[in-house]
Amino acid sequence: MTKEQIYDNQINPLMAKILDICKSQNLSMVASFCLEPSETTHDDGSGPLLCTSLLASDDFDPPDVFLQVRDLIYPPRPAFVAMMISTVPINTKGPRDV
Numbered sequence: 001m002t003k004e005q006i007y008d009n010q011i012n013p014l015m016a017k018i019l020d021i022c023k024s025q026n027l028s029m030v031a032s033f034c035l036e037p038s039e040t041t042h043d044d045g046s047g048p049l050l051c052t053s054l055l056a057s058d059d060f061d062p063p064d065v066f067l068q069v070r071d072l073i074y075p076p077r078p079a080f081v082a083m084m085i086s087t088v089p090i091n092t093k094g095p096r097d098v
Contacts, residue, residue: 003035007051015053022055028062030054030069 001009011033022029036049054070056062 003033004049007033007035019053019055022060026060028055028060028066030056030066032069032073 015031018029018031021027030053032050032052034048034050038048050073052073054066056066056070
């Protein structure tokens with residue numbers, strides 16, 4: 001039996017119960033399982049096969065260390081936003097002819 005199958009068959013049902021309890025009590029938590037180890041991070045961002053549960057939104061009042069763990073397991077990806085602004089002269093019906 002693979003680690004993934006062990007997780008699916010034995011751990012996942014327990015985690016579902018744990019998550020239900022934690023959610024109902026606003027209890028922050030983090031649990032992470034390595035189902036397929038790999039120290040290599042590939043160009044596509046893949047690495048080890050992890051199954052992670054994290055309750056760390058503001059509703060759960062998580063300690064900073066939980067947010068640090070989240071950022072270590074799932075590093076924030078840089079965001080890029082582009083915007084273009086053009087002007088149209090007043091009293092015209094379309095872009096200005098140059």
